Amino acid sequence: MARSARSSGEPEDPRLAQIRALVRATPPEVLDRISGRAPWRRAVSAAWSPPVLLVAALIFTPLYLAYASSAGWPDGTMWSLLLMAMAAGAALTFAGYLRVVDGRPRLGLGGSPCAAVSGFFPVVAALALATTTAPNAAGMPATAAGGWMALGLVLLGLSNRVTGAIMCPPRS
Amino acid sequence: MATRALAAADFTQTVLDNDIVLVDFWAAWCGPCRQFAPVFEAASEKHPELVFGKVDTEAERDLAGAAGITSIPTLMAFREGVLVFSQPGALPAAALEQVIDGVKGLDMAAIHAEIAAQSGANTAAAEG
Structure with a gap:
């Protein structure tokens, strides 16, 4: 409608x-x-509109499952719960970047087309990082898995703003 | 006064020419809209001094788009040509009465001043 x-x-x-x-x-x-x-x-x-949350959940649920299984999820350790909280935080943060105002994604910057475009770089970089650091067959130690998730979240937020500041200087 | 259908051609004029205008954005296929319709109609009979407009979002898609309607029913209230209330969802009669009383009781001089101040702040934030 x-x-x-x-x-x-x-x-x-x-x-x-x-x-x-x-x-x-x-x-x-x-x-x-x-x-x-x-x-x-x-x-x-x-x-965090429902469609945006759905997209974030579709992206982060497999990531969570991958990390949590490597961190002892099958054994029911507390790390799986901590990772779940981290994944939920990452999903909400990512969903916040997808926020659309007047038909344009804000990506946590200012809503200008330049900011929207620059914001995609760290998102793509973070997804690439998550893909390349997926746990191997031997399994990743729980602390490392949780650390990567937390570090990735922080880097995503920081790099989003850094690229925005570099590519979209304040208008005089 | 009964409700009146509004279209893109007369929406703005109706809002600007009347002190208080309530607008119900609805669609025939929407259950909550059908539930809200008699409540809105009854309120229009009770408050003949107000204008109660209805926008069929299926027939007036461009109007609904321009008004930023993302879910229906949505009730908007304008006073002195200023949007002072906008909320999706079907309201019960008591809640609608509360909205009408609230709109009637607004200090419009203060609202105009607040809008001017907030618009200035938003513009400054967008440019900074």
Whole structure:
């Protein structure tokens, strides 16, 4: 529903542009305050919408299973629970990068096309890292598996901002 | 006053020409919309001084898209041409009355000032 038949580049119907401007004139923060809605609820639903969470779960569940099995998951150690928490954190962080505002991914930066493009590099790099460091047949020690997961999460967040800062300098 | 159907052609004018306008975005196939429809209709009879508009999102897809509708039913309330309430989900009668009372009781001078301040802050944040 609510699909627009307008193709990109085609000028928008001025009546629709007026409606869009009318609806967007009130900032969401003001709407929250008028409605008595806690601001974090809008932030959470915007950052982690169900489709985005589904994508993140599809990506991170196999990673979790791979790491957890190498960390003693079949034996029921506590590491599997810790890894589950780490994987959930990684999935939520990744889902936050996929947040879409006005049809463009924000990727935790500023929502500009430049920021969106630059944000993909660390995501791809992190996925490549996760793939190449998958546990081998002999199994990875639990501490190493957990460490890689945590380190990957931190690097993902940092590199996202670093590439954004390098590629998308603040406008003067 | 009963509800009136709104389309892209008269949406903006209706909102701007009336003090308080409530708009129900709905679709025929949507169960909660059918559940909310009589509640909305009854409220329109009870508050003839307000405008109760209905947008069929199937017939007015571009309008629904422009209004940023992502789920239905969604109830919007405008006062003095300003969007002051927007929430998806079917409201029970008591909750709708609460929304109407809330909209009537708004200090619009303060709302206008707050919107101006928040818009300025958002613009500055986007540029920084």
